[in-house]
Amino acid sequence: MKITLSYGGGGEETQKLINELFYKYFDNEILKKSEDAAVIETNKKIAFTTDSFTVSPIFFNGGDIGKLSVVGTCNDLAMMGAKPKYLSSGFIIEEGLEYSTLEKIVKSMSDELKKIDVKIVCGDTKVVPAGSVDKIFINTSGIGDVIKENISASNLEVGDKILISRDIGRHGAVILAKRYGVETNLESDCKLLWDEVKALIDAKINIKAMRDATRGGVSAVLNEWANSSNIGIEIKEENLKISDEVLGLCEMFGFEPIDLANEGTFVVAVNSEDAKKAEEILKKFNENASIVGEVVEGNRVVLISPWNTKRVIELPKGELLPRIC
Numbered sequence: 620m621k622i623t624l625s626y627g628g629g630g631e632e633t634q635k636l637i638n639e640l641f642y643k644y645f646d647n648e649i650l651k652k653s654e655d656a657a658v659i660e661t662n663k664k665i666a667f668t669t670d671s672f673t674v675s676p677i678f679f680n681g682g683d684i685g686k687l688s689v690v691g692t693c694n695d696l697a698m699m700g701a702k703p704k705y706l707s708s709g710f711i712i713e714e715g716l717e718y719s720t721l722e723k724i725v726k727s728m729s730d731e732l733k734k735i736d737v738k739i740v741c742g743d744t745k746v747v748p749a750g751s752v753d754k755i756f757i758n759t760s761g762i763g764d765v766i767k768e769n770i771s772a773s774n775l776e777v778g779d780k781i782l783i784s785r786d787i788g789r790h791g792a793v794i795l796a797k798r799y800g801v802e803t804n805l806e807s808d809c810k811l812l813w814d815e816v817k818a819l820i821d822a823k824i825n826i827k828a829m830r831d832a833t834r835g836g837v838s839a840v841l842n843e844w845a846n847s848s849n850i851g852i853e854i855k856e857e858n859l860k861i862s863d864e865v866l867g868l869c870e871m872f873g874f875e876p877i878d879l880a881n882e883g884t885f886v887v888a889v890n891s892e893d894a895k896k897a898e899e900i901l902k903k904f905n906e907n908a909s910i911v912g913e914v915v916e917g918n919r920v921v922l923i924s925p926w927n928t929k930r931v932i933e934l935p936k937g938e939l940l941p942r943i944c
Contacts, residue, residue, distance in 0.1 A: 629834025630935030655695040664765035666701035671758040675942040681806035685724035689731040692761040697816045698829040700767030708742040709758040767820045774827040775848035779914040780894035785905035786860035791879030792868045805864040810883035827888040832881045841920045842934040851917030860907035880943045
């Protein structure tokens with residue numbers, strides 16, 4: 620068996636690789652919680668995460684690989700209720716990359732760091748022969764202080780409500796358009812999410828779980844939650860916010876918006892009593908934030924159409940859109 624691009628797509632093959640290989644040899648109770656970041660007990664609770672970024676192209680509408688590398692890791696910390704504080708950065712640079720290109724990427728990282736007062740405190744640089752990588756790959760690891768405890772994919776209970784912070788599928792659609800030379804004014808949703816998360820925490824919203832819907836999109840998040848909590852989730856299709864541009868690109872290339880990657884969109888589960896308040900808070904940041912569904916009995920994710928027909932949403936399979944982040 621050989622590793623194919625589908626194993627990096629965030630769907631069924633990625634989960635197979637994690638469950639059958641990495642968990643087999645790296646098995647421990649922290650890792651197997653399968654959260655966006657590990658929560659570690661020291662003299663206080665901290666969150667720790669790492670991510671590698673290989674996006675192609677390295678510059679896209681609304682961002683670049685540098686911005687993405689900071690946003691991605693900081694958002695993973697935020698999804699565990701942790702305020703990002705310190706990052707490491709590792710660069711693997713292809714011989715021949717223009718210095719000005721590298722400087723533009725590094726400046727983009729710096730601009731994002733300043734927005735939430737995060738510091739890169741250590742790093743590493745490797746330059747490899749031409750052809751060994753595609754221009755530049757970046758790894759960032761991050762540490763944050765846990766402000767809100769007990770956020771977990773295994774916390775969901777029947778009756779909890781599911782919210783999405785904005786319209787979905789923008790990042791994946793932008794990358795898709797860029798690769799195939801389709802002209803569009805659509806911009807990636809790539810952005811830091813700490814302000815939204817902090818607003819929910821400050822309002823004392825009973826947050827059960829949070830996850831930024833990156834590779835595999837919203838469908839991957841919901842299926843992972845259903846599996847972790849052993850529950851079902853029903854989503855109302857009419858409540859999913861999708862821009863006309865994203866819908867058009869999906870129709871053109873045969874993708875489902877719910878499967879497309881996002882880089883500044885998160886899914887949050889809260890108890891039913893807090894759902895409307897949480898929606899009001901998130902709408903202050905993006906008018907497309909909405910309550911999209913609820914947790915039910917069962918073990919499937921189901922999409923309910925405006926005509927009340929039901930369709931099972933499975934974990935994405937196959938080579939979705941490689942090198943998306």
